[in-house]
Amino acid sequence: MKRSQLILIALGVITIGGLYVLPTVVVDNESKADSVSQENDSAATSSTDPVAMHEAELSPDQRLQINTLKLQIAENASKEVVKSSTEEIAAIYQELGKYDSAGYYLSLAADQQSDMELAEEAGNAYYEAFSFALDPEKVSYTAEQTRKYLNQVLDNDPTRLDLKTKIAMTYVSSSNPMQGITMLREVLAEDPSNEDGLFNMGVLSMQSGQYKRATERFEELIQYHPDNLQGQFYLAVSYFEAKQNNKAKAQFEKVKAMTEDEMILGSVESYLEKL
Known part of the structure; x- marks a missing residue:
């Protein structure tokens, strides 16, 4: 926090x-500012297409950098290049506080590469987005994505209580809060x-x-x-x-x-x- x-x-x-x-889900000043722009977008757009929503907020240099990194990914299928370039794209969005866009790119690479490190990074990015979300649709979507990717890592390594705690907190704000509380008690x-x-x-x-x-x-x-x-x-x-x-x-x-x-x-x- x-x-x-x-x-x-x-x-x-x-x-x-x-x-x-x-x-x-506690919100800071930056998130309050985000909510103003969210009100002008449909809930579906803010939840399922964060990249389109945040594209306009990129500076020309940032947009050029991201497009260059995308080109590197398209031209080189090696896991190393895909991973490093994706992480650089995510870092740009994270610097702007656009964690759902970061999660989006990280999740694409994680799915493509079946990479647990990328899955954890994607889940953590979505958890940050969840933590700052105001719109109920966005809260639900980012919570779901957090669980999807962090559970992959947790299933592979049940000792990761830090991830179990994050997953638990996504349930607390859901229709089944006791599931989250039970998980915290298990931790x-x-x-x-x-x-x-x-x-x-x-x-x-x-x-x-x-x-x-x-x-x-x-x-x-x-x-x-x-x-x-x-x-x-x-x-x-x-x-x-x-x-x-x-x-x-x-x-x-x-x-x-x-x-x-x-x-x-x-x-x-x-x-x-x-x-």
Whole structure:
């Protein structure tokens, strides 16, 4: 989760007095800007043809670079060239924050090459797109693509709990959220100190208003992973929402000592003023 997302959540908590309406898919400023353009496109276009939607946002140099890389792929069928050129194309779109376009190209190469590394890269790109999506059609499509490609890797290597956690989170925002929660519990049963598992279970507890449970999850998280700034911050927010004011104040002060980031410090001060 990016720093700007973290702050927006914090400001949202201050505004609404809780995380009862915290979306599973959190959106930052860039994603809000994306939503404006998405409103002018059909849901089908935004979901199934991200490249066409984002083509106009490329600079002339970027468009030329991508076309050159496409030509390299067309003229050379070697796996090495296809993989490296595809990854370069994806990197251009990722730099622009167009993760679904990156996922699109990576998935084409993964399907063509039956390459597990490319499948993982495609799944991760689609997961990033899922994390920032606003449109329900896009949320559904990118979640489906995330599962499709990350499951290929997970089936090949069941020890990849990091991928299982991502897949779980795509289910949480679906019509079957318990499937995702069950998967997260399985992750923690296998690895009780799993950083992503503890963090996401803590966030989900906040989302459902179970702040006592959230504090327990985040306390576990920072016990194993004390440098996890997001976990430290969310623990403070959970204390705040649970009306454990002394603990909240001490925890926010701890967060202040961990960072010099002005956005985070500003958010922390907003909470401290209310304590």
